[in-house]
Amino acid sequence: METVVINLFMKNIFIGLLFFAGIYSFAQEAGKAGELLRNEASTTEMQSAKSNKGLDTRNNNSNNSGFRNPNNQNNRGRNPNYQWNQNYGYAEVFLRIPEMGYFTVELGDQAISNNSGKYRFFDLQSGRVPISIYDNGFLIYRTTLQLQNNNRLVLDFFTNNGLYLLDSYPVQSESYGFNDWNDVWNNPYGNLSGNWNNFGNVMDNNTFRQFFLMFDKEPFDDGKIAMINQQMSNSQFTSEQIRDLVKSINFDKNKIMLAKSMYKRCVDKNRYFLVSDAFDYESSKRELREFIAK
Template sequence: MKNIFMSLLLLAGINSFAQEAGKAGELLKNEVSTIEKQTSGNTERRNNNSDFSRSDKGNPQSNTKKNPNYQWNQNYGYAEVFVRIPEQGFFTVEVDDQAISNASGKYRFFDLQAGKIPISVYDNGYLIYKTTLRLRNNNRMVLDFFTDKGLYLLDSYPVQNQSYGFNDWNDIWNNPYGNQPGNGYPSGNVMDNTTFMQFFQMLQKNEKFDDGKIMMIRQQTNTTSFTSQQIRDLVKSLSFDKNRLMMAKLLYRQCADKNKYFLVYDAFDFDGSKRELMEFITQS
């Protein structure tokens, strides 16, 4: 019992260290000079309070705000909205908490959360249009706006995030800190069991050979993550162990509960395939 308690304490310490600020990455030099800090600090306080005290002048960092409560795994979401305004003028387009102002007529918004999102259009600072968009994760919405007609949805289509070199925000930002899916951190849009059964039945019905099944599963990984049990069923649906091994390696990155990936070993007929998957996971 004592050994179990000590192991839990050690595990908690490891997870805590995994989220330590400054643990990952290369520190880039702060090039702001002391004079610039003092000038900007005093200017900001003059704007906020014209009667700031004399003692405050000599301490430009006395009111510096610090926030040690880092948001390590905030769900930033990933949806895009592209708006075109093919008219002369200076417009501001605001989508959720993002705003872009220019006269070019092109307004592109990234890293939006899925769901109902407000969009507003301003002409030289005056609100002229407001409505609500319904965004889907990993999708881009493309719209045209005309001041005398309104906002028109032209298209909405999936965004292939792999073209950027990574699947989602967590892959590139959180993984260096050790915040891997399966340690309490989500991994994209995990398919619920009801939807998975629909997908699995369609896979079995429409694709009789491994090539077709592999193509269909690969396509789904663009927008979906799976549980270990779901991956086991997908891998086991293939006929040949070499294809099962390839798919098990591919889906490991899409697994939402990597701590249960041992369930996937049950999908193989040969011990050699199991051992190779174990080695792959150990080195990942």
């Protein structure tokens, strides 16, 4: 009887370890994806708290208020001459903080405070825009983003690791290219949960067939790659589509270059193993696997 109890106890421990190992293996680790943006906030700035948990930023000299109009710095007055038709450009920024806590994010002259971990900014001015992140009123990170007109930057912030630029997407006809809000952040990690068929800028099968017919008529790799690069500026692809395109390239060195460059435009990165079928040599398949694993 005692032996049975011990065996049952050990079995429960083993199952528990497998469960936690599974959770860890699917976690989106800080630094696993994206480009780290350096923290430009000084130690002195990070030791000063903002008033009202960051909701009132006008009286703090280290915030971004007045960014769009420097004359409004620390001025709570109202301007009756509203410039409704002034064009500052249009850009979007989606920032996620996957941690429990109350954060305030200032981006240009906009600010969002919540504990949901999702911060979505619209109608942003293109160009260099400062971003500041506060934890319960204390500045913890500041850097500058380079925003492009009609583009959306997607970022993840980790308190202990920093701010990571995951990707940039064109904004077209208010089509966001995902079903679930989380997908815009999950996709760079290869954890897309939605259905890629509903992505606004992914080629449907009919359009892809038309494109492939024109693409396949190009006799040389340079011409084919040029066509793909042009199409990648406003389209995304599935793994199967990328496989077919790469397979039509003549030389393996060009195939591997194309497969690497198209990875960032793939909507189902978890199926990118299909692209390996396009290569003739095992060394090229291995090189692609190593590239994806980085």
